[in-house]
Amino acid sequence: MANAQTVAMQAIEAVNGTITTPKGFKSDGIHTKVKRKRNDLGVIYCDQPVAAAAVYTLNQIQAAPIAVTKEAIQTNGKIQAVVVNSGHANACTGKQGLTDAYEVQEKVAKTFVIQPEDIAVASTGLIGERMKMEKIIPGIEKLEPVATNQGAEQFAQAILTTDTFTKSACVQTMIDGEVVTVAGVAKGSGMIHPNMATMLGFMTTDANISHEALQRVLSNVTDQTYNRITVDGDTSTNDMVLALASAEVDHAELSETHPEWLQFVSAMQAVSESLSKQIARDGEGATKxxxxxxxxxxxxxxxxxxxxxxxxxxxxxxxxxxxxxxxxxxxxxxxxxxxxxxxxxxxxxxxxxxxxxxxxxxxxxxxxxxxxxxxxxxxxxxxxxxxxxxxxxxxxxxxxxxxxxxxxxxx
Amino acid sequence: MANAQTVAMQAIEAVNGTITTPKGFKSDGIHTKVKRKRNDLGVIYCDQPVAAAAVYTLNQIQAAPIAVTKEAIQTNGKIQAVVVNSGHANACTGKQGLTDAYEVQEKVAKTFVIQPEDIAVASTGLIGERMKMEKIIPGIEKLEPVATNQGAEQFAQAILTTDTFTKSACVQTMIDGEVVTVAGVAKGSGMIHPNMATMLGFMTTDANISHEALQRVLSNVTDQTYNRITVDGDTSTNDMVLALASAEVDHAELSETHPEWLQFVSAMQAVSESLSKQIARDGEGATKxxxxxxxxxxxxxxxxxxxxxxxxxxxxxxxxxxxxxxxxxxxxxxxxxxxxxxxxxxxxxxxxxxxxxxxxxxxxxxxxxxxxxxxxxxxxxxxxxxxxxxxxxxxxxxxxxxxxxxxxxxx
CATH class of the missing domain: 3.10.20.340 (ArgJ beta chain, C-terminal domain)
Structure with missing residues (x-):
């Protein structure tokens, strides 16, 4: 297995790209003034629902957006838009918090004219205070996702909390002779430990893969990467890594029986490991x-x-x-x-x-x-x-x- | 059980005493110049071997003195002298470390004309460097245990490392109408976590109790007290709590069938909880x-x-x-x-x-x-x-x- 991976890894090429480099993805991020200066609301958008997979915090106290996103993915394994706000975690906010998370989902659905059950939501920030809905709801209307690196950078900034830099990675590999791209963006600084601690990760790929197979890859890769970083040993209420696959590249659907399956796993692993190291390096107050x-x-x-x-x-x-x-x-x-x-x-x-x-x-x-x-x-x-x-x-x-x-x- | 303890606790009186307040115990501590200024070698001494019990670190990497003390207690459940040095932990010192620990034990045996297998040894300090035997061995000859609070204070100082103050507690209760005293002294500052982390505790009592019954009390009480403190979550290689019972008070031997058994357990619990809180309060850099x-x-x-x-x-x-x-x-x-x-x-x-x-x-x-x-x-x-x-x-x-x-x- 170690050898197989080594061989496969040689064919994984790091490229200067973002989550909008894989075909089929657009994104944006804006400043709604929840945070003082930096962007605080972002979206990843696809032209149609695409295969989705996610891993969540194992903390028993889970924020409202976790419940809403789980439900959305469970409906049909597909997601068309992901909306993320930073500043408030919408955790320990009781029934109001759940109502708020659904309202954000509804607003995104109306704004982009898509189905609510195809929308994932994520929040990060302070626990126990209600989100500033009066800023977030009007903010959603101002989101204008584009398929450029600039749109991706706006998104990368919108998900930060105490992070000191944005974190992204992008690799390419060949599947059935076609170029497949895997990219990711993440935030996370303090409270990083096993099991997704105040870290958010979003991965995009234009590979052709089912919801189920993508979930298997993500779960495996998470154990070796995101779950292997620790900043202070605390595990947060809000963490998730979400992967989306647009199937825009024309190759045979990926699963364990595909001869280049390990190629794809390695690409997912490479992006995840890169993001994990960036998060660890940006641990609160870290110098090394x-x-x-x-x-x-x-x-x-x-x-x-x-x-x-x-x-x-x-x-x-x-x-x-x-x-x-x-x-x-x-x-x-x-x-x-x-x-x-x-x-x-x-x-x-x-x-x-x-x-x-x-x-x-x-x-x-x-x-x-x-x-x-x-x-x-x-x-x-x-x-x-x-x-x-x-x-x-x-x-x-x-x-x-x-x-x-x-x-x-x-x- | 909670009620039983509450009732019993009312009969436990905190007194201004030390480990030499229970009858039958003497102690001393001196400066052998391993440490710059403070005492670094101490002894607790009894006129004859007394019932002993101990709990040890659960770290799989255990310092040499742990092995030597375990062996000593296992021989016949009795201890007559405990010698402790601070400055070096004698951990990760290989075979040489074990030889050194036995040499310390031998030297104490010769100096006090007692049996090596009745001597417990403990070390605390830096891991991985050999103890300065050229200072410790001659130092042992200079130890002059006395049954005074001053002797106890010299000992309390001799076991400190980064601690900022000495830690002791003493309580009295009545068993069969006689006054029984339980006392303790401890060190511990950083690296304090479950299972005895760079903490040393020594408890003395003049109660009449067997090695086996004392072990049961100590193990139980440790779970509720010493194992409930944490300074930084690290568990050390050297930690132990050792309890000695001199049986100098004339009452029926204590065990679970003695009507005042819980009285004694509560006294042990009170001393252990007091020492645990003192250790937590003295956590490295702590203000609260x-x-x-x-x-x-x-x-x-x-x-x-x-x-x-x-x-x-x-x-x-x-x-x-x-x-x-x-x-x-x-x-x-x-x-x-x-x-x-x-x-x-x-x-x-x-x-x-x-x-x-x-x-x-x-x-x-x-x-x-x-x-x-x-x-x-x-x-x-x-x-x-x-x-x-x-x-x-x-x-x-x-x-x-x-x-x-x-x-x-x-x-």
Whole structure:
């Protein structure tokens, strides 16, 4: 499987595109003055309903838009428009919140003259306050989706909260000799953890694939990418990743029996991994992206679990911020990840510098490692020598700015 | 059970005592210059071997002293001396670390002319560096345990690392008409989480109780107290709580059939809860003690789990630091604690101020809540209205100083 993926990945080409690069998608974003300056309302629009798939937060407290979007996708597996507002999460807003989410859906339906059940809605921002409907509803009429990179950039800006930059990725691959494009846009900064934490992701592709097959790809890929990032371990009420496939490219419908199925999976994986890393890098207050690679675990899932435990440890995160090669905190996190390991066969390297081999400390040049830790991308390698499982996770350092941002977010 | 405890608790009297207040215990602490200024080596000593019980870290990576102490207690359930060094954890030090721990045990045996298998050892401090044996071994000869509060205070100082104050508690109760004393001393600041995270606790009592019964009490009480504190969610390699019972008070041996059994359990619980709160209050960089009380959960264990998830959330911790009544982050933590709840029946109060009732936001005076949040002890009340389970957990706010302390600990 690892080999198959490697071969397939060679045929995936990153291109300078956006969610409107795949054929069949338009988008826009505008400023309705819910937020002070930045865009706060956006739409992705297709000329007809297209195959849709989604994954949602596993938090038991789920925002109203999650319920409305789930319902829309369940109707017939198709979506024609996605409307997103930022500033308010429409979570913990009771029955009024649900009414508001439906009203947004209705308004989009009337404005674009499409069916309400083909409309997904998403919200992000403060929990527990009602959305400013008096700004959002008139705002919807002003949305003018276009199939340009500029429309996509307006959308990318409209979904941000504490993010400091927009996040997007686009790749192309060949299916049945035709160019297929997969693109994505995401937001997410704090409260990022497993299971979709205050992160929103929207993926578009012009591939020909059913709702069901797209759902299988998305669910799989999410486990390896979006669910492997952590900023502060909190899991939000609003998160979702939504994928839309327009089928505008003329190739045989994709499913597991298609010879180039893995090609498409790899393209989805590449976009998702790129977005995940961008989100981790933009963690609240972060100065460094941390990637943890675990191998030799009992299973791939175990490797991912340990990688995530390490990258989620406040002590590891502060050590990396302090450019401190403190492998003791790394081994400590390995020990409480809930995976059975052999405490005597652990290797830990920071970048290319071995710090622990066979669970015994190794002499290393503090100076060289310090120089490495001053960089903006830190990789931690762990080998457990227990099995064949491999997995990665991404996060960021824990800084003074994280505390500053989160001690004052609501006020 | 709750009522039984309440009744019993009324007979537990907090007294101004130390671990040498229970009859039969002496202690000392000295400065061997492993640490720059503070004491770094301490001992608790009994005139003969006494009943002992212990709980240990659940981290799979366990420091050498854990192995040596486990072995000592397993021999015959008795301990005569406990020696503790701070500065180095003797964790991840390979075979050399185990040899060193045994050498410390041997040296104590020779110095005090007692059996090595009656000696417990504990270490706390930096992981991965060998202990400075050239300072510790000669230091052991200089220990002069005495049965005074001053001896206890020297010990309390000797076990600290990043702690800013010593932690102790002492209570008395009546068993068979005789005064029984239970006392404890602890250290712990960062890396405090479930399962004994870089925390050391030592409890002494002059009660008459077997090794086995003492172990049952300690394990139970630990679940409700030491395992309910979290500073940063990390679980350390070295943690243990050790209880010693000298049987110097003349009463019928305690076990579940003794009519005043709950009296003794409550005394152990009171000392453990007091130490736990002191540890949480002294969390690295903390300015506030946070107590979370959950009721209406399916079970007591579920309530404890949710309480701990809330008090462990970086977002809740930074909000409290920022005196922000952000109940959205609290409900969010409830939703991902892994306990089945009803999302529509949640009450949340901050201090005595209701912020959410039946999962709907409640108007509250921001000013009054702000004034409350400026205090040094914050209580969060959650009622789930699902079952009868109740539980508490303790933690602290997440501050700039936490980042400062942990970004520079090793250097």
């Amino acid at each position: 992206l941390i990637e943890v690679q675990v191998s030799g675990a009992p299973t791939d899932a175990d490797a991912g679990k340990i990688a995530k435990q390490i990258v989620g440890s406040d002590l590891v995160k502060t050590a990396i911020y302090g450019t401190d090669a403190n492998w003791g905190r790394i081994i400590c996190a390995i020990g409480y990840a809930g995976v059975t390991i052999d405490p005597d066969t652990i290797d830990i390297a920071i970048g290319s510098y071995d710090t622990l081999l066979n669970s015994e400390p190794v002499m290393f040049s503090e100076e060289e490692v310090l120089a490495y830790l001053k960089g903006e991308e830190i990789t931690i390698h762990v080998h457990l020598h227990v099995g064949e499982g491999v997995g990665k996770a991404w996060g960021c350092d824990l800084t003074y700015d994280y505390v500053r941002i989160n001690a004052g977010y609501r006020t | 003690l946070i107590e979370v009380q959950v009721s209406g959960a399916p079970t007591d264990a579920d309530a404890g789990k949710i309480a701990k998830q809330i008090v462990g959330s970086d977002l809740v911790k930074t909000a409290i630091y920022g005196t922000d009544a952000n109940w959205g982050r609290i409900i969010c933590a409830i939703g991902y604690a892994g306990v089945t709840i009803d999302p529509d029946t949640i009450d949340i109060a901050i201090g005595s101020y209701d912020t959410l009732l039946n999962s709907e936001p409640v108007m509250f005076s921001e000013e009054e809540v702000l004034a409350y949040l400026k205090g040094e002890e914050i209580t969060i009340h959650v009622h789930l209205h699902v079952g009868e389970g109740v539980g508490k957990a303790w933690g602290c706010d997440l501050t700039y100083d936490y980042v400062r302390i942990n970004a520079g600990y090793r250097t």
